[in-house]
Amino acid sequence: MLSKEDVFKEYLESKKLKFTAERQAILDRVFANHKHFEADELLVDLRLNDLKISKATIYRTLSLLVKSGLLREVIFGERHAHYEHVYGHEHHDHLVCNGCGKIIEFVEYRIEKLQDEVCRENNFKAESHRLQIQGLCEDCMKKSNDTTK
Amino acid sequence: MLSKEDVFKEYLESKKLKFTAERQAILDRVFANHKHFEADELLVDLRLNDLKISKATIYRTLSLLVKSGLLREVIFGERHAHYEHVYGHEHHDHLVCNGCGKIIEFVEYRIEKLQDEVCRENNFKAESHRLQIQGLCEDCMKKSNDTTK
DNA sequence: ATGGGTGCAAATGCTTTGCAAGTAC
DNA sequence: GTACTTGCAAAGCATTTGCACCCAT
Numbered sequence: 001m002l003s004k005e006d007v008f009k010e011y012l013e014s015k016k017l018k019f020t021a022e023r024q025a026i027l028d029r030v031f032a033n034h035k036h037f038e039a040d041e042l043l044v045d046l047r048l049n050d051l052k053i054s055k056a057t058i059y060r061t062l063s064l065l066v067k068s069g070l071l072r073e074v075i076f077g078e079r080h081a082h083y084e085h086v087y088g089h090e091h092h093d094h095l096v097c098n099g100c101g102k103i104i105e106f107v108e109y110r111i112e113k114l115q116d117e118v119c120r121e122n123n124f125k126a127e128s129h130r131l132q133i134q135g136l137c138e139d140c141m142k143k144s145n146d147t148t149k
Numbered sequence: 150m151l152s153k154e155d156v157f158k159e160y161l162e163s164k165k166l167k168f169t170a171e172r173q174a175i176l177d178r179v180f181a182n183h184k185h186f187e188a189d190e191l192l193v194d195l196r197l198n199d200l201k202i203s204k205a206t207i208y209r210t211l212s213l214l215v216k217s218g219l220l221r222e223v224i225f226g227e228r229h230a231h232y233e234h235v236y237g238h239e240h241h242d243h244l245v246c247n248g249c250g251k252i253i254e255f256v257e258y259r260i261e262k263l264q265d266e267v268c269r270e271n272n273f274k275a276e277s278h279r280l281q282i283q284g285l286c287e288d289c290m291k292k293s294n295d296t297t298k
Numbered sequence: 299a300t301g302g303g304t305g306c307a308a309a310t311g312c313t314t315t316g317c318a319a320g321t322a323c
Numbered sequence: 324g325t326a327c328t329t330g331c332a333a334a335g336c337a338t339t340t341g342c343a344c345c346c347a348t
Contacts, residue, residue, distance in 0.1 A: 138272040
């Protein structure tokens with residue numbers, strides 16, 4: 001199986017783009033740590049590792065990582081992007097807590113199958129999908145029911 | 150059954166807010182025409198009807214319409230909001246064509262049921278959800294297969 | 299009369315872009 | 324050598340906000 005680097009390098013080559021030190025560093029940090037992250041969090045993480053890469057380059061590289069299929073952009077209702085790993089992770093969907101912002105991932109194969117069915121019915125060729133359920137997690141539910149609050 | 154106006158007025162009253170001419174006009178135009186629309190499209194529509202309402206007021210009123218439950222905000226992967234009617238429409242999800250931008254609505258009760266099941270398993274209380282499938286519609290699929298292109 | 303509402307223009311926050319200088323191949 | 328890259332600062336865009344004046348209740 002191809003490593004992340006191989007996947008990225010192959011993509012870059014196919015587009016006649018270059019594998020620079022900045023792209024290397026971003027790739028490393030993106031997959032070193034977090035699962036979900038935002039552009040700014042990546043910037044901080046790079047700084048903490050003494051990597052001085054400009055915001056512009058971060059945005060440009062994230063876009064390439066998405067196009068190469070290593071990352072996916074997720075939008076959680078806010079107006080800025082979050083990213084998550086595609087490489088090495090099964091496709092999943094999200095429960096987003098409106099109370100504390102916690103994100104719970106889940107996999108439900110039967111939903112995917114019904115989606116395929118819907119696509120067939122509408123002569124639609126799916127390329128990607130996102131399902132997200134907003135509400136309250138267990139803890140926040142308890143808090144909001146707590147009459148002593 | 151309560152009319153849209155009644156729903157809106159009730160919401161405003163409950164928050165000690167006022168039912169102004171601007172809010173009236175926006176409510177009317179929002180439900181006169183479109184289903185899906187963006188803030189800017191609403192602005193144009195208001196101008197075409199000789200209603201000179203500022204952008205600020207449009208944004209402030211849309212937010213109130215969402216809170217009152219008459220509208221829902223949908224984010225189609227772009228970085229700006231779309232709105233759709235809740236009042237008078239069954240809950241549905243979307244197929245979004247990456248080729249031409251067309252939006253196909255669908256209702257699939259079995260998916261909703263599986264979502265409820267997922268929430269139960271995770272002790273999660275759903276408040277809303279959004280499911281969207283991106284891909285190519287029939288027409289765009291034909292175009293991309295067209296070898297004469 | 300008065301607390302909320304409006305328009306305007308400026309501010310915001312995330313993201314993109316133009317440009318001059320640097321670098322991978 | 325030459326096309327692609329980078330950082331910087333400026334621009335872009337959708338949306339929000341501060342403020343002085345206005346108006347529904």
